[in-house]
Amino acid sequence: MYPNQSRQHQNTTQLQREYLLRLQQQQQSQQNGTGALMSAQQRKQSAQFQHLQQLQQQQQQQLNLSNSSNLSSSNPNPNYPNQQQNMYQNRPALMASNNCFTLLPYKTRKDALRKSVLQKYDIVGYIASGTYGRVYKAKSKNPKNSSGIFAIKKFKADKEGEVVYYTGISQSASREMALCRELNNNNITKLTETILENKCIYMVFEYAEHDLLQIIHFHSHPDTKSIPEQTVKSIMWQVLNGVSYLHQNWVLHRDLKPANIMVTSEGVVKIGDLGLARKFNNPLQSLYNGDKVVVTIWYRAPELLLGGRHYTPAIDLWAVGCILAELLALRPIFKGEEAKMDNKKNVPFQKNQMQKIVEILGTPSKEKWPSLPKYPEYPSLQQFKQFPNNLQAWYQSIGAQKKKGLQLLSSLLEYDPGKRMTAFDALLHPYFLETPLVSQNIFEGQQFKYPLRRIQTDDSDITSSAPSNKRGLNNDHDPLHSRKRQK
Numbered sequence: 001m002y003p004n005q006s007r008q009h010q011n012t013t014q015l016q017r018e019y020l021l022r023l024q025q026q027q028q029s030q031q032n033g034t035g036a037l038m039s040a041q042q043r044k045q046s047a048q049f050q051h052l053q054q055l056q057q058q059q060q061q062q063l064n065l066s067n068s069s070n071l072s073s074s075n076p077n078p079n080y081p082n083q084q085q086n087m088y089q090n091r092p093a094l095m096a097s098n099n100c101f102t103l104l105p106y107k108t109r110k111d112a113l114r115k116s117v118l119q120k121y122d123i124v125g126y127i128a129s130g131t132y133g134r135v136y137k138a139k140s141k142n143p144k145n146s147s148g149i150f151a152i153k154k155f156k157a158d159k160e161g162e163v164v165y166y167t168g169i170s171q172s173a174s175r176e177m178a179l180c181r182e183l184n185n186n187n188i189t190k191l192t193e194t195i196l197e198n199k200c201i202y203m204v205f206e207y208a209e210h211d212l213l214q215i216i217h218f219h220s221h222p223d224t225k226s227i228p229e230q231t232v233k234s235i236m237w238q239v240l241n242g243v244s245y246l247h248q249n250w251v252l253h254r255d256l257k258p259a260n261i262m263v264t265s266e267g268v269v270k271i272g273d274l275g276l277a278r279k280f281n282n283p284l285q286s287l288y289n290g291d292k293v294v295v296t297i298w299y300r301a302p303e304l305l306l307g308g309r310h311y312t313p314a315i316d317l318w319a320v321g322c323i324l325a326e327l328l329a330l331r332p333i334f335k336g337e338e339a340k341m342d343n344k345k346n347v348p349f350q351k352n353q354m355q356k357i358v359e360i361l362g363t364p365s366k367e368k369w370p371s372l373p374k375y376p377e378y379p380s381l382q383q384f385k386q387f388p389n390n391l392q393a394w395y396q397s398i399g400a401q402k403k404k405g406l407q408l409l410s411s412l413l414e415y416d417p418g419k420r421m422t423a424f425d426a427l428l429h430p431y432f433l434e435t436p437l438v439s440q441n442i443f444e445g446q447q448f449k450y451p452l453r454r455i456q457t458d459d460s461d462i463t464s465s466a467p468s469n470k471r472g473l474n475n476d477h478d479p480l481h482s483r484k485r486q487k
């Protein structure tokens with residue numbers, strides 16, 4: 001069909017719908033006793049309306065007749081009914097139309113066929129509470145997929161007092177749904193289905209037994225035991241592989257941090273939580289205009305801290321650099337304190353966070369970062385004391401030795417986003433080419449096992465609309481898991 005044709009067709013359907021609706025309203029007002037006041041014109045339209053209704057009923061009956069005769073015919077191939085039986089094939093197909101007579105029954109029938117989340121899954125327990133809802137561990141009821149374990153992320157409807165308000169689909173949910181259903185990479189968490197039920201959205205993901213935050217916690221508590229080098233390398237390579245895939249497909253993640261990077265029990269890294277992700281090809285306005293604050297503060301790139309309006313995939317690579325540093329040091333490399341927004345929601349300069357970066361990487365200069373003076377917060381930066389680059393000393397202080405590891409880290413923590421290493425190039429970095437080599441299973445060669453994800457089995461009421469005060473390991477008040485999404 002040519003574009004014009006389709007527009008014409010749409011317009012006709014739209015006009016027809018409006019016309020029928022208007023007629024229907026008029027008929028209702030006639031039934032309510034106002035009919036006596038109808039003009040001759042209105043009476044004519046009302047008669048037309050009744051005629052249209054009769055026509056539709058007749059067509060429906062004929063169609064039913066035609067279908068039943070097809071079924072009872074002796075035609076050897078019911079897929080190709082003979083000419084006579086198919087006498088109505090050129091008539092408009094009622095069930096395929098979206099006019100006011102057929103949309104409602106269609107929707108009712110569809111709703112009746114739709115299975116609810118509890119018809120499809122057994123809820124094992126509650127995993128975590130995040131920014132927009134709660135995550136549950138679930139088991140598929142499908143006998144063909146009886147070993148299927150999933151994580152169901154429930155986006156709650158807005159609740160005020162006892163009444164649940166439906167204010168539409170949150171930006172975070174629509175972003176995650178739109179992107180995840182298209183993305184297909186071994187290092188990105190797979191969305192298997194989305195269920196809309198009682199004004200809540202349930203996104204069903206493949207289940208991941210671990211996440212990087214838990215792994216770091218395991219190695220730092222109760223006593224410190226560093227993560228094996230092969231594990232760090234394998235995690236980093238798979239994270240970069242997932243990020244490279246996102247960037248090649250014009251997607252910025254914008255919230256990379258250990259809590260959002262999961263690992264399956266087979267040792268495969270899965271980047272999750274695309275609630276803040278967005279496409280960056282052809283933006284109609286600056287990315288800053290869409291979301292004023294992106295990336296959890298400790299992983300936020302200097303160009304964002306300095307108020308950059310146009311940023312690039314390089315912001316994700318800065319976060320990846322921070323993650324590499326954290327896997328080696330078992331604590332965040334730049335653990336700044338976040339300045340809160342004021343009442344007018346002005347975005348403050350994150351001075352403390354910038355200070356933490358400058359103390360390790362040295363004060364940035366316009367010689368090394370030529371566009372630096374163009375950033376809105378450059379004057380604030382000029383107030384800072386001058387620091388030399390201490391990254392090498394920091395690297396040695398945490399007991400890391402591999403030179404190539406330090407090279408990769410400093411290429412990722414490069415101040416100038418234009419010079420920062422890309423995910424694609426980082427995958428070929430010499431660090432990954434020397435022994436121990438990267439393995440597909442990040443646990444390969446390990447003599448120990450990570451504890452399983454903590455699940456609260458006493459809280460499995462996934463359909464409850466009441467906000468629970470039970471929290472898992474990860475909760476809104478934990479600075480590692482909290483994310484500030486402000487506009």
Ligand SMILES: Nc1ncnc2c1ncn2[C@@H]1O[C@H](COP(=O)(O)OP(=O)(O)O)[C@@H](O)[C@H]1O
Binds near residue numbers: 260
């Ligand atoms: N696929 C999954 N398998 C297991 N746990 C998951 C999965 N997805 C999320 N989680 C857990 O739930 C937490 C919150 O999920 P996330 O997608 O990050 O949502 P939020 O936007 O609320 O941060 C994660 O930090 C992780 O602990």
Ligand SMILES: [Mg+2]
Binds near residue numbers: 130259260273
């Ligand atoms: Mg998250």
